[in-house]
Amino acid sequence: MAARNNTPSDISDALRSAGLQVTAQRLAVYRAVRDKPHAMADEISDCVRSELGTVSRQAVYDALNVMSEHELIRRIQPAGSAARFEDRVDNHHHLICRVCQSLVDIDCAIGKAPCLIADDDHGYLIDEAEVIYWGTCPGCQQD
Amino acid sequence: MAARNNTPSDISDALRSAGLQVTAQRLAVYRAVRDKPHAMADEISDCVRSELGTVSRQAVYDALNVMSEHELIRRIQPAGSAARFEDRVDNHHHLICRVCQSLVDIDCAIGKAPCLIADDDHGYLIDEAEVIYWGTCPGCQQD
DNA sequence: AACCAATTCTGGACTGTGTCAAGAATTGCT
DNA sequence: AGCAATTCTTGACACAGTCCAGAATTGGTT
Numbered sequence: 001m002a003a004r005n006n007t008p009s010d011i012s013d014a015l016r017s018a019g020l021q022v023t024a025q026r027l028a029v030y031r032a033v034r035d036k037p038h039a040m041a042d043e044i045s046d047c048v049r050s051e052l053g054t055v056s057r058q059a060v061y062d063a064l065n066v067m068s069e070h071e072l073i074r075r076i077q078p079a080g081s082a083a084r085f086e087d088r089v090d091n092h093h094h095l096i097c098r099v100c101q102s103l104v105d106i107d108c109a110i111g112k113a114p115c116l117i118a119d120d121d122h123g124y125l126i127d128e129a130e131v132i133y134w135g136t137c138p139g140c141q142q143d
Numbered sequence: 144m145a146a147r148n149n150t151p152s153d154i155s156d157a158l159r160s161a162g163l164q165v166t167a168q169r170l171a172v173y174r175a176v177r178d179k180p181h182a183m184a185d186e187i188s189d190c191v192r193s194e195l196g197t198v199s200r201q202a203v204y205d206a207l208n209v210m211s212e213h214e215l216i217r218r219i220q221p222a223g224s225a226a227r228f229e230d231r232v233d234n235h236h237h238l239i240c241r242v243c244q245s246l247v248d249i250d251c252a253i254g255k256a257p258c259l260i261a262d263d264d265h266g267y268l269i270d271e272a273e274v275i276y277w278g279t280c281p282g283c284q285q286d
Numbered sequence: 287a288a289c290c291a292a293t294t295c296t297g298g299a300c301t302g303t304g305t306c307a308a309g310a311a312t313t314g315c316t
Numbered sequence: 317a318g319c320a321a322t323t324c325t326t327g328a329c330a331c332a333g334t335c336c337a338g339a340a341t342t343g344g345t346t
Contacts, residue, residue: 020322021312021314022314025323041304055324056324057304061303062323079218079219079226083303104265121238122281124278125284126276126278127277127279128277129275130276131272131274133272137266138265164294165342166295198295200333201296201335204334205295226333290344290345292342292344293341295339296337296338296339297338298335298336302333302334303330303331303333304331305328306330308326310325311323312321313321314319314321315321
């Protein structure tokens with residue numbers, strides 16, 4: 001039975017090959033991030049707690065931080081909102097409703113990663129272009 | 144003597160035509176935003192305080208919020224940082240150093256406002272595409 | 287010039303997100 | 317098994333921003 005995508009052992013392997021120890025808390029946090037796309041830290045906490053019984057806030061924050069540093073998950077932090085997390089780490093962007101804060105994924109509008117091109121880089125070494133589309137979702141347009 | 148760009152009376156006019164009352168606090172906040180590009184709320188506070196003597200935090204926040212709602216100024220809120228403000232309200236983007244958090248303006252890479260084009264809008268009514276380029280500034284590249 | 291209603295400012299308490307620090311527990315290697 | 321390094325727990329703390337009630341200011345009216 002070959003390990004399928006996102007099975008526990010896959011997550012363990014990913015953690016190990018990133019040089020991180022494998023702990024129940026981290027596995028549970030990763031699973032929570034995968035199951036609740038774009039969830040915020042406290043939602044992750046609740047989810048993990050219902051799985052493990054009890055987890056400290058610090059353990060959750062640590063897991064989220066260390067995993068996003070090692071690019072196992074990705075952190076999104078739109079203006080006026082707490083940080084959110086997702087397990088997609090490929091190049092894509094986000095579309096957020098100004099009214100209800102709902103958030104959906106959007107594939108890169110142009111292609112692979114040409115969004116990195118800036119007119120004048122001011123000498124900076126650019127490594128990422130983050131794009132957030134703001135608008136009104138279908139549900140909130142009816143008002 | 145024609146009023147030049149950004150003279151006090153211009154700011155007053157802008158406030159009035161947005162339907163806002165003109166107060167010393169708001170004028171000072173606007174001037175602080177103009178003079179210290181990309182400053183955070185507490186820097187604005189300090190600056191305004193040194194001009195008016197004493198101002199409440201609430202007055203500063205209220206002025207910043209109401210003026211950015213009416214698009215007299217623009218609020219930027221990059222991940223992991225408090226809100227910043229600037230008086231440029233035309234279409235442009237930002238480039239931030241991951242190390243020292245320095246922030247510079249970048250003109251829209253493509254043109255007027257075609258950044259609004261998303262592959263699939265999911266039914267959302269998109270009104271803005273916010274682009275943040277992340278990288279390392281010249282000074283921080285030397286380490 | 288003075289008045290009045292609406293708006294705005296003050297001052298203080300409060301919320302929510304996230305971090306710091308010290309000791310206990312767990313992990314992974316030999 | 318045993319040991320060093322890493323990670324988790326608990327509780328205190330820092331910071332940005334908001335809420336509230338009362339005082340002060342603004343700008344239109346008479």
